[in-house]
Amino acid sequence: MRFVPFELERWQSTWENRVRFNLAESGVHPLSVQELLGLAGASAVPLLEVRLGYSQSNGTDLLRQRIAALYPGASPDHVLVTTGSAEANFVACWRLLEPGDKVAMLLPSYLQIWGQAQNLGAQVRGFDLHAGNGWEPFPEEIRAAIAPGTKLVVVTNPHNPTGHVLSDDARRVILERSREVGAWLLADEVYAGAELNGKTTPSFWGSYDKVICVSGLSKAYGLPGLRIGWLVAPPEFTAESWARHDYTTIGPAGASDHLAGVALAPGVREKIIERTRRILNANYPVFEQWLKRFGDTFSWHPPQAGAICLVKYRQGVGALDVVERIRAQHSVLLVPGEHFGVPQHIRFGYGNELSELQAALAETELGLKRIFTD
Ligand SMILES: Cc1ncc(COP(=O)(O)O)c(C=O)c1O
CATH class of the missing domain: 3.90.1150.10 (Aspartate Aminotransferase, domain 1)
Structure with missing residues (x-):
């Protein structure tokens, strides 16, 4: 291959x-670390005291609790902390895709899953965002791309590279069609929170039982160097993704996990x-x-x-x-x-x-x- x-x-x-x-x-x-702690009104001492052993490999309980709190109905068991949202996308694809599987995704796009799916032997079909339509996709093209037998549908919302937020109608069509064909829906929401008009983009979480939400601290939080991302999915899927993560990075760096917990504390976030x-x-x-x-x-x-x-x-x-x-x-x-x-x-x-x-x-x-x- x-x-x-x-x-x-x-x-x-x-x-x-x-x-x-x-x-x-x-x-x-x-x-910077100093700016983050300053903004949080937090002391540097707990960071200095982080022991440089292996940290909890699926994310500390505190961090998983803070992430779960962002997704109504989710518990820490729904959450896997990863090294960037890139790793969350990777382990989710690895858990799902086998040679010959069909994947549908928005185009243009951040092409991580586009390439990764092909590297796993899957076939990828795009559905376009149209500049002439304000970067919205056409419903009939969404339905055609999410053909019967599709295993995985991938959306990035808000979207990279256009900065577009999908309309309610487009979201509805994507969800309905994913449900109709029984596909998993992976929503990469790493830009949520970075909206210019101050209105946070609604998550796909809770809209369908086969949704995997991916996010992290690199974009809306300005903390890409922490390399902290996550996926939120049904607990069984999360556990199976964790088993893949044993083969990739094992776990997040402990100092990063600590600082991510600081960043996601209520009020600081x-x-x-x-x-x-x-x-x-x-x-x-x-x-x-x-x-x-x-x-x-x-x-x-x-x-x-x-x-x-x-x-x-x-x-x-x-x-x-x-x-x-x-x-x-x-x-x-x-x-x-x-x-x-x-x-x-x-x-x-x-x-x-x-x-x-x-x-x-x-x-x-x-x-x-x-x-x-x-
Ligand atoms: C849509 C999207 N997903 C995932 C990533 C990976 O980001 P990170 O691993 O830093 O969270 C990026 C980075 O540009 C991105 O644009």
């Missing part, structure tokens, strides 16, 4: 710490989300003004969530080529649309510190003007 690489993560892993400006990030400027939304709302207008300076070169829908904006450009040059030239000549990292399955687009991250964002955009402008007039 041919290995399908995860091109987006290869691109980011290779360059994100080697460029001067990183506009490839989809979360906001991360908190809300402050972190508020910080994220403040950054998004301060930065997006600056970014949008910058886009407008290019006249009719770009078209886009303002994102509803996440520090990301998917932008289409008019010129015929490929996005892989554009971003490589901007990286090599200007040391700014962007993401080409090809990495999400949508050519002639660039995904910009705008969650950096404002002064850094402005400097990065000025540098990018120099490069783009040259590339687009060549």
Whole structure:
């Protein structure tokens, strides 16, 4: 079987710490440990006292309780703590997919499950989000993609790379059709909480008995370096995913588990989300003004969530080529649309510190003007 690489993560892993400006990030400027503790009004002593042994491998009881509290009706037995939401997606797919299985998912998308499902021998079929329809999918295309016999349906909501939040109608059609064909529904909700309008996207949790909700602290909480994610699913599914996790990372780092518990403490969580939304709302207008300076070169829908904006450009040059030239000549990292399955687009991250964002955009402008007039 041919290995399908995860091109987006290869691109980011290779360059994100080697460029001067990183506009490839989809979360906001991360908190430091000190800032997190300051925001929580917590002492550093319990962190310093964390013993560096193996921590509880499915997540400490306290952390699983705090995560379960976010999902009505869930108990700690529904929760598996993972090393990032990426690992939650991975173990869920591993638990479910066998060669020949059918998977349906939104396109464009963060292509982790797209590639992973194929690496497990499954066949993946996309249903499009249409730019001309405000990044909404068409109901008949959802139904066609979720064909009878589909084992797994995958949605990312809020969505990466568009920042779109699915309408109630689209959610309903996806749920109804998943139920009709008996498919599992994996909802990657890692951007929930990072909505610009302050309205938290409703979770798919509780809407169907075969739902797996995946989330984590990397995006809405600005804590990707903790590498804490989770899945919430029926306890049997969670236990079977935990058995896969024994083969991947064994367990989360204890210091990260502790700090995740601090971040998810009642009252603290809300402050972190508020910080994220403040950054998004301060930065997006600056970014949008910058886009407008290019006249009719770009078209886009303002994102509803996440520090990301998917932008289409008019010129015929490929996005892989554009971003490589901007990286090599200007040391700014962007993401080409090809990495999400949508050519002639660039995904910009705008969650950096404002002064850094402005400097990065000025540098990018120099490069783009040259590339687009060549
Ligand atoms: C939709 C989606 N899911 C999962 C991840 C993985 O994030 P992490 O493992 O840091 O939680 C990302 C990261 O960009 C993402 O965009």
